Amino acid sequence: MTRISTPLTDLLGIEHPVCLGPMGLISVPSMVAAVSNAGGLGIMGTANYDTEALRKAIHETRSLTERPFGVSIMAGFPSAEGHAKLAIEERVPFVTTSAGSPKRLAPMFREAGIECFHVVPTVALAMKAKQAGATGIVAEGAEGASFKSRDEVSTLVLVPQVVDATGLPVIAAGGIGDGRGLASALCLGAGGIQMGTRFIATQESPIHDNYKEKLLDMRETDTRMVGRKSGPLRVAINPCSDDMMEFEALTDEPQELRKKIGYHKFPAAALQGDTENGLVVAGQIAGMVKDLPAVGDLVTGIVDQAAATLKKADARVAG
Ligand SMILES: Cc1cc2nc3c(=O)[nH]c(=O)nc-3n(C[C@H](O)[C@H](O)[C@H](O)COP(=O)(O)O)c2cc1C
Structure with missing residues (x-):
């Protein structure tokens, strides 16, 4: 070895x-x-x-x-x-x-x-x-x-x-x-x-099989940083993180931002396998995961x- x-x-x-x-x-x-x-x-x-x-x-x-x-x-x-x-x-x-x-x-x-x-x-x-x-x-x-x-x-x-x-x-x-x-x-x-x-x-x-499948499909360009105003978080681009980005554009209020942008939607992806409406936390190296x-x-x-x-x-x- x-x-x-x-x-x-x-x-x-x-x-x-x-x-x-x-x-x-x-x-x-x-x-x-x-x-x-x-x-x-x-x-x-x-x-x-x-x-x-x-x-x-x-x-x-x-x-x-x-x-x-x-x-x-x-x-x-x-x-x-x-x-x-x-x-x-x-x-x-x-x-x-x-x-x-x-x-x-x-x-x-x-x-x-x-x-x-x-x-x-x-x-x-x-x-x-x-x-x-x-x-x-x-x-x-x-x-x-x-x-x-x-x-x-x-x-x-x-x-x-x-x-x-x-x-x-x-x-x-x-x-x-x-x-x-x-x-x-x-x-x-x-x-x-x-x-x-x-x-x-x-x-x-x-973790749910759908989450693993999502990683297999991702390219190196398929993540983004949400929460740049309140606490940046690297996640996959999907409808869930689209919503977070949209919300972020509407307010600068840190309390409000932290309520909406964070880990609360991670279990929906990790446990229930909803990789569209749940938060898929992943890094750029997902592009190499095959x-x-x-x-x-x-x-x-x-x-x-x-x-x-x-x-x-x-x-x-x-x-
Ligand atoms: C779902 C998820 C949860 C994480 N939670 C923590 C955490 O609680 N504490 C911590 O120090 N790092 C946390 N990390 C960061 C990882 O421990 C690790 O350092 C990071 O994923 C390394 O980057 P990579 O994804 O490119 O390998 C988390 C990462 C992921 C994907």
């Missing part, structure tokens, strides 16, 4: 530098365990969990895998502190924080000896996270799915600058879907990758392709 070891695989005790991004309704215990059992790192989405539900989900994950896995905490949510205390109590090996400042949470994890990587869209926020005590960074470019920064910096531009500025371990996210993406991320100085969209289109992904592999085959295929890509590039170097 091909292995690519990096400072990140050493730090987390994982075989492959490939992480499942946290995604509500998708990165649930079965999916997290599938990725960890494949040698990568599953990171649980916790946006839909209260503290008890999270405790159950952590126990369920432990019943499905003996390998390391992670939990993601929405730093700006009222649930954040409870989730953080629970993650420490449960000795979860790895935590990411996003959607808010890591100022309160990162020191708690540092003191508990738990790796805490903060998700950032810019170099300035990466430096703030470092100052707050984050032990690593997930550098996520604007081509990725879900909530994004208004600054819209791409992964290719963001990753090397975050690596240089922070000197911390970095996971590259946003727009990565195959071994060439992993090879590129490593060349940019990241220790591994995090993928969302590519992992949704797998056999084990617990099959629905098993998670294990996807992870090993990505590592094999990355290794071949790096060797081929190395062979071109003369002198």
Whole structure:
């Protein structure tokens, strides 16, 4: 079996530098365990969990895998502190924080000896996270799915600058879907990758088949950013996001915008399979998604392709 070891695989005790991004309704215990059992790192989405539900989900994950896995905490949510205390109590090996400042949470994890990587869209926020005590960074470019920064910096531009500025371990996210993406991320100085969209289109992904079919049909130009005024969110172009765009043109009132533009229509697509009137959250890399592999085959295929890509590039170097 091909292995690519990096400072990140050493730090987390994982075989492959490939992480499942946290995604509500998708990165649930079965999916997290599938990725960890494949040698990568599953990171649980916790946006839909209260503290008890999270405790159950952590126990369920432990019943499905003996390998390391992670939990993601929405730093700006009222649930954040409870989730953080629970993650420490449960000795979860790895935590990411996003959607808010890591100022309160990162020191708690540092003191508990738990790796805490903060998700950032810019170099300035990466430096703030470092100052707050984050032990690593997930550098996520604007081509990725879900909530994004208004600054819209791409992964290719963001990753090397975050690596240089922070000197911390970095996971590259946003727009990565195959071994060439992993090879590129490593060349940019990241220790591994995090993928969302590519992992949704797998056999084990617990999402409606219509959502997977929609990803198979999409081109790289089939996403858009809604909520530019209230909280940008990368989603598929469909009647649901058309409605959101139309509403956005009518008002500047942030409360009203947040009520209409957000995740409330995601379950209609993810659970009921309504990919027209429901919100299909997806990144530009959907254009590369052409099959629905098993998670294990996807992870090993990505590592094999990355290794071949790096060797081929190395062979071109003369002198
Ligand atoms: C449906 C969905 C929900 C997501 N929810 C979260 C979340 O709760 N927290 C988070 O940090 N990232 C979240 N993300 C981002 C992913 O974890 C991942 O970083 C992103 O999808 C990477 O870009 P890619 O889609 O191009 O691979 C979500 C992505 C999707 C598609």
